[in-house]
Amino acid sequence: MAFGVRLHVWGERACFTRPEMKVERVSYDAMTPSAARGILDAIHWKPAIRWHVDRIHVLKPIRFESIRRNEVGSKLSPGAVSKAMKAATTDGLWNLVDEDRQQRAATVLRDVAYVIEAHFDLTPKAGDEDSVGKHLDIFNRRARKGQCFQMPCFGVREFPAHFSLVEGDEAMPQPDAALTGARDLGWMLHDIDFDQGNTPRFFRAHMQDGVIDVPPWHSDEVKS
Amino acid sequence: MSAITHRYEFVFLFDVTNGNPNGDPDAGNLPRLDPETNKGLVTDVCLKRKIRNYVTLDKGDSEGFAIYMKEKAVLNNQHAIGRKAVGLEKETADELKKLPKDEAKARELTAWMCSNFFDIRTFGAVMTTGVNAGQVRGPVQLAFATSIDPVVPIEVSITRMAVTTQKEADEQSGDNRTMGRKHIIPYGLYRVHGFVSAKLAERTGFSAGDLGLLWQSLINMFEHDRSAARGEMASRKLFVFEHESAMGNAPAHKLFETVVVERLTADADGPARAFADYNVSVMRDALPSGVTLHELL
Numbered sequence: 001m002a003f004g005v006r007l008h009v010w011g012e013r014a015c016f017t018r019p020e021m022k023v024e025r026v027s028y029d030a031m032t033p034s035a036a037r038g039i040l041d042a043i044h045w046k047p048a049i050r051w052h053v054d055r056i057h058v059l060k061p062i063r064f065e066s067i068r069r070n071e072v073g074s075k076l077s078p079g080a081v082s083k084a085m086k087a088a089t090t091d092g093l094w095n096l097v098d099e100d101r102q103q104r105a106a107t108v109l110r111d112v113a114y115v116i117e118a119h120f121d122l123t124p125k126a127g128d129e130d131s132v133g134k135h136l137d138i139f140n141r142r143a144r145k146g147q148c149f150q151m152p153c154f155g156v157r158e159f160p161a162h163f164s165l166v167e168g169d170e171a172m173p174q175p176d177a178a179l180t181g182a183r184d185l186g187w188m189l190h191d192i193d194f195d196q197g198n199t200p201r202f203f204r205a206h207m208q209d210g211v212i213d214v215p216p217w218h219s220d221e222v223k224s
Numbered sequence: 225m226s227a228i229t230h231r232y233e234f235v236f237l238f239d240v241t242n243g244n245p246n247g248d249p250d251a252g253n254l255p256r257l258d259p260e261t262n263k264g265l266v267t268d269v270c271l272k273r274k275i276r277n278y279v280t281l282d283k284g285d286s287e288g289f290a291i292y293m294k295e296k297a298v299l300n301n302q303h304a305i306g307r308k309a310v311g312l313e314k315e316t317a318d319e320l321k322k323l324p325k326d327e328a329k330a331r332e333l334t335a336w337m338c339s340n341f342f343d344i345r346t347f348g349a350v351m352t353t354g355v356n357a358g359q360v361r362g363p364v365q366l367a368f369a370t371s372i373d374p375v376v377p378i379e380v381s382i383t384r385m386a387v388t389t390q391k392e393a394d395e396q397s398g399d400n401r402t403m404g405r406k407h408i409i410p411y412g413l414y415r416v417h418g419f420v421s422a423k424l425a426e427r428t429g430f431s432a433g434d435l436g437l438l439w440q441s442l443i444n445m446f447e448h449d450r451s452a453a454r455g456e457m458a459s460r461k462l463f464v465f466e467h468e469s470a471m472g473n474a475p476a477h478k479l480f481e482t483v484v485v486e487r488l489t490a491d492a493d494g495p496a497r498a499f500a501d502y503n504v505s506v507m508r509d510a511l512p513s514g515v516t517l518h519e520l521l
Contacts, residue, residue: 012367012368012370013368063260065258065259065260066250067256067265067267068248068249068250069249069267069269070249070269071269072293075350075351076292076337076349076350076351077351078330078333078351081333081336081337081351082333084336085332085333085336090290090340090341093290093292094290094291094292094293094294095292095293095294096294096295096296097273097293097294097295098295098296099296103249105250110260142471145472145473145474145475146472146473146474146475146476146477146478147469147471147472147473148421148471148472149421149423149424149471150361150363150365150419150421150423150424151365151419151421151476153365157361157365158267158268158269158365158366158367158368159367159368160365160367160417160419160476162475162476162477163475164475
């Protein structure tokens, strides 16, 4: 833990969508390393660093809730935008939501709290002015003050994630008694490999007394 | 207009009297309930829809305030005549498949969309451009609204003195009465939290003027959203926390904790039926330094 950080995050709801159930979203039982990285990125990130999530501590019992919402079925097409730009008018460039309706249910987590343990590496993009200490200081300062680039969220932006820094000598928040014991969470998304054409990579998530050990990104346990 | 340079959070209170603020498609349009606490819910997208509709009414066709996610009901107010419309239905399949592989081109498209459409500048949008620049994350983030106290929806049966089809009339041998149902909440006070990131505003060009319009739409959106189902809805309070810096000066949850909404104890044994049954207090002493509180409503 030379340049590791610990961040306590909590919120009302969360939706870490399983890739195999994306249309009617169903959340994983716990936060994925990818979502944890996103939360860290929302507080501090530069192209010079890359966050690695080492451990995720689940603090609250795992509970679900279903929410059905009206959503739209299509995305903006760039072709239509270029045409509108050429014509220099926005007429006709819109999406009629009541004609393009999809009602989708989402099975989301309720009342979540986690501690993210993570560290970062410097990437090839790091210049002379980037040092481990500098970025660690920036992150700690921001997390301590509640500063962020954007409000971090639990999987989707409507579920904001409140956060506070767990200082080096501070005791860890204790997980709920219901989480005692070993639990196999099955195959879980580790992260997306952006260097290899956005390939998702998975690992077998085991929760021991509320703690999920995340294998390193390049270990054999992580499969794509 | 240049982008905003401060981070903001806001606490917004609105209430409903004898109406349904947001129906649940899973429960036959009953008002949404949190099954664990029986508190009422209003989704983020429900409020965003109202903000979009308000901006359409307020700004009409003025440049830079078009709305991408339209409701047809609002379309009727548009008088876009005499310009060459770029209909989406005229797109050929080939044109739709052509994605700008070139990142600069994609950025140009995104920038143009942001400068023309208020809702894309504010909430973001996903464009199928296949490069990162085609996804816009808007600066404004809204959470779910939750009622302060548990709400009890009431099912109201109503009758109609007419039928739709001749067949129904024949079946009823000329009585021609049908029954319908409405679901209402006698009273509910809802609280919602929102976030505005200055850093994301830089990327979409969300300006101080846009921010003012956002506050305005929160304050006035229910005034233009009257309907048989809604009952009486009203914006009650809007507290805006302004940070000195773009990254922020205090954790959001600490700011939200300074706004306390509670039942007045005098008559707290009965159900709340009006905004006057609640007391909204702000612990101004607990405000962290570097954060200013604006009470806009």
